[in-house]
Amino acid sequence: MSLPGPVGATVEDLLRQCAPQVLGVVARRFGDFxxxxxxxxxxLLAAARHxxxxxxxxxxxxxxxxxxxxxxxxxxxxxxxxxxREDEVFREPSPGEVADRDDTLVVLFLCCHPELTPAxxxxxxxxxxxxxxxxxxxxxxxxxxxxxxxxxxxAKQKLRGASFAMPGPDEFAARLRSVLHVLYLIFNEGYTSSxxxxxxxxELSGEAIRLARAVHARLPTDPEVAGLLxxxxxxxxxxxxxxxxxxxxxPLAEQDRSRWDQALIVEGxxxxxxxxxxxxxxxxxxxxxxxxxHDDARRAEDTDWPQILGMYGLLERMTGNPVVSxxxxxxxxxxxxxxxxxELIDALDDRLPGHYRLDAVRAHLHEMAGDVPxxxxxxxxxxxxxxxxxxxxxxxxxxxRLAR
Amino acid sequence: MAKFLLLMNYGPATNCDxxxxxxxxxxxxxxxxxxxxxxxxxxxxxxxxxxxxxAGPELAKTVTFTGEGAPVITDGPFPESxxxxxGYWLVDTTLERALEIAAKASAAPGPNGVPIGQPIEVRELxxxxxxxxx
Numbered sequence: 001m002s003l004p005g006p007v008g009a010t011v012e013d014l015l016r017q018c019a020p021q022v023l024g025v026v027a028r029r030f031g032d033f034x035x036x037x038x039x040x041x042x043x044l045l046a047a048a049r050h051x052x053x054x055x056x057x058x059x060x061x062x063x064x065x066x067x068x069x070x071x072x073x074x075x076x077x078x079x080x081x082x083x084x085r086e087d088e089v090f091r092e093p094s095p096g097e098v099a100d101r102d103d104t105l106v107v108l109f110l111c112c113h114p115e116l117t118p119a120x121x122x123x124x125x126x127x128x129x130x131x132x133x134x135x136x137x138x139x140x141x142x143x144x145x146x147x148x149x150x151x152x153x154x155a156k157q158k159l160r161g162a163s164f165a166m167p168g169p170d171e172f173a174a175r176l177r178s179v180l181h182v183l184y185l186i187f188n189e190g191y192t193s194s195x196x197x198x199x200x201x202x203e204l205s206g207e208a209i210r211l212a213r214a215v216h217a218r219l220p221t222d223p224e225v226a227g228l229l230x231x232x233x234x235x236x237x238x239x240x241x242x243x244x245x246x247x248x249x250x251p252l253a254e255q256d257r258s259r260w261d262q263a264l265i266v267e268g269x270x271x272x273x274x275x276x277x278x279x280x281x282x283x284x285x286x287x288x289x290x291x292x293x294h295d296d297a298r299r300a301e302d303t304d305w306p307q308i309l310g311m312y313g314l315l316e317r318m319t320g321n322p323v324v325s326x327x328x329x330x331x332x333x334x335x336x337x338x339x340x341x342x343e344l345i346d347a348l349d350d351r352l353p354g355h356y357r358l359d360a361v362r363a364h365l366h367e368m369a370g371d372v373p374x375x376x377x378x379x380x381x382x383x384x385x386x387x388x389x390x391x392x393x394x395x396x397x398x399x400x401r402l403a404r
Numbered sequence: 405m406a407k408f409l410l411l412m413n414y415g416p417a418t419n420c421d422x423x424x425x426x427x428x429x430x431x432x433x434x435x436x437x438x439x440x441x442x443x444x445x446x447x448x449x450x451x452x453x454x455x456x457x458x459a460g461p462e463l464a465k466t467v468t469f470t471g472e473g474a475p476v477i478t479d480g481p482f483p484e485s486x487x488x489x490x491g492y493w494l495v496d497t498t499l500e501r502a503l504e505i506a507a508k509a510s511a512a513p514g515p516n517g518v519p520i521g522q523p524i525e526v527r528e529l530x531x532x533x534x535x536x537x538x
Contacts, residue, residue: 246440380425384460397432399425 011051014060015044016210019131022064024103026072027164033110034156035075036068037128043067044131104129105218106166108211111155112179113162120155121182122189127152129214130207140204141189179215180228180284183208187232191239205236216271226275227285233268234291237261249394253300265295286315305334322351326361338365356385360395367402376403407453408502410493410509411525414461418521420514427515434513442509446495451505457491494529502526 019040027036043064057063111125126132126140138148167175190204212229219225241255250256272288290311297303312328315321325348333341342365345358352358363378376399383395424432446452461482469475481488493509495502506524514520 246436248436383425384462387459387463389457393432393436396425397429400427400432401429403426404428 011048011056014056015047015064016131018061018064019044020104020107020129021102022061022068023107023128024164025065026068027107028103029069030072030076031164032076033159033162033164034153035079036072037156039068039072039075040064041127041133042071045133102218104214106164108179108215109167109175110159110162110164112175112182113159114175114178115158115162116155118182118185120151120158121178122186123148123151124155125182125211126186126207129211132207136203176219176222176224180224183212183215184228184231184284186211187235191235205232205239208232209236221278223275223278223280224282224284226271227282227288230268230271230275231284231288231291233264233271234288234295237264237268237295243390247390249390251394252294255300257298257300260295265292268292268295281314283315283318286311286318290315303334305331309335322348323357326352326357330361330364333365333368338369341365342369354385356382359385363395363398367398372402405496405498406531407494407496407529408499409527409529410495410502410506411527412490412492412509412522413525414488414490417514417523419518420520420522422515431513431515431517434517438512442505442512446493446505449497451495451497451501453494453496455491455493458489461488499528 022043023036023040026040027033030036046067047060047064051057051060108125108129111128112121116124123137123141126137127134132140134149134152135145137152138145141148166172187205187208190206190208209229209232212225212232216222216225216229237260238252238255240261241257241259242250244250268288269292272285272292275285276289290308293304293308293311309328309331312324312331316324316328326345329341329344329348332344342362345362345365348358359378359382363375363382366372366375366378379395379399379402383392383399386392386395424435427435443452443455446455461480464480464482466478466480467475468478493505495505497505503526506526510522510524511519512522
């Protein structure tokens with residue numbers, strides 16, 4: 001088997017694509033997801049060491065399955081020494097068994113099990129489905145490797161006893177929602193980094209997009225899966241324009257739109273159009289549609305705010321989420337003027353108490369209305385309460401510029 | 405080599421008692437560029453272990469629990485408190501160099517480019533005992 005491109009990059013892509021499939025085979029055979037996950041991780045590491053030197057094997061997936069099964073055999077044997085299990089589980093898999101099955105979705109559903117906390121589900125998904133090493137995941141979340149290893153191992157313990165199978169029809173929709181939520185969190189973690197000073201940790205956004213593509217490829221007619229993938233693409237398209245020198249935050253209205261990634265926008269728009277036509281509009285589709293309207297405007301002042309306002313209205317009714325209401329208040333301000341937007345925000349104080357975004361939006365709307373002293377006061381209040389360094393710098397700078 | 409924690413507190417510096425949100429835009433930009441360059445220098449030298457800024461005192465809570473009843477959780481400490489941590493650098497280097505880095509950080513540019521003279525506290529981390537023949 002020979003593949004184009006540099007062997008290193010090929011190997012990594014291939015390994016990560018194979019990871020959940022190999023895990024599926026091994027987990028099914030041994031009926032122990034937690035142990036299988038360890039064995040597959042070791043097989044991936046061995047492949048990453050050997051393949052770039054020895055060349056790709058003829059059947060990479062089969063190679064990985066064999067390596068993982070061998071490792072699994074060692075692991076199980078040491079357990080068996082304690083637990084006295086039968087020997088028949090140790091037979092090698094037949095090649096047909098390896099090639100035909102794609103368990104990516106089964107593994108993903110298990111990793112995003114609603115029993116797990118979001119932090120655990122994210123870590124486990126990135127390792128078992130994404131094929132990232134514990135060290136890489138730890139690095140992305142800026143925690144020590146030992147901490148991340150523990151988080152993953154506790155997540156797996158929690159899944160002991162959970163069946164390795166697709167959820168039944170009665171719970172499929174709810175379980176898919178958990179999966180999409182985890183992918184959404186991974187994307188956001190990368191896009192608006194909640195820790196540290198860097199605004200983008202692209203590797204996490206890129207990984208979320210890769211995983212969303214994998215789900216979409218396997219559930220091509222699900223409109224919310226398409227909606228989430230479209231939302232990610234349409235949001236990620238603006239990334240090149242979202243930061244200025246030294247990681248400074250550039251707000252949507254001030255971005256150089258020529259730097260937006262048009263290929264991602266085209267792909268995202270096509271996805272969302274096709275999804276919406278299929279009916280059953282959901283929240284990811286609505287968010288994607290809003291992102292598409294923003295991406296469609298050549299200049300900020302060309303933005304179709306009335307249409308965005310309508311969509312936030314639907315989204316607000318669908319979710320009851322106060323952050324959506326805050327975004328709707330912005331759309332109201334853009335369509336009907338800042339005074340009406342500010343009025344809506346006053347009603348949100350109880351539902352988002354002390355949230356810096358309330359102050360930040362108030363500041364913008366007061367600025368729109370020409371009330372500089374109030375705008376400055378709210379920019380300062382927002383800066384004092386945000387936990388994002390780039391956002392704080394932006395807000396401090398806005399206050400400073402206006403106060404001149 | 406040892407590890408040193410360089411602590412920066414809120415509060416008036418020698419040359420500057422104006423909060424940053426009241427500085428001119430250019431002065432803020434110059435200050436951020438300075439911090440960015442300092443971080444890069446420490447990384448490039450292989451000295452930086454970690455550097456973080458803490459979220460504002462408006463979000464701070466203080467927890468006290470004596471084991472009886474419920475824990476007492478209060479807001480603050482507030483910025484009036486003199487010893488209020490704003491951020492830190494953790495560096496792995498010599499004492500001499502740690503003091504040099506602290507001096508540099510202290511002289512970060514403020515309004516009109518004047519070094520602000522922010523006090524930086526240098527604290528060595530405890531470590532394993534040195535080898536000994538005794």
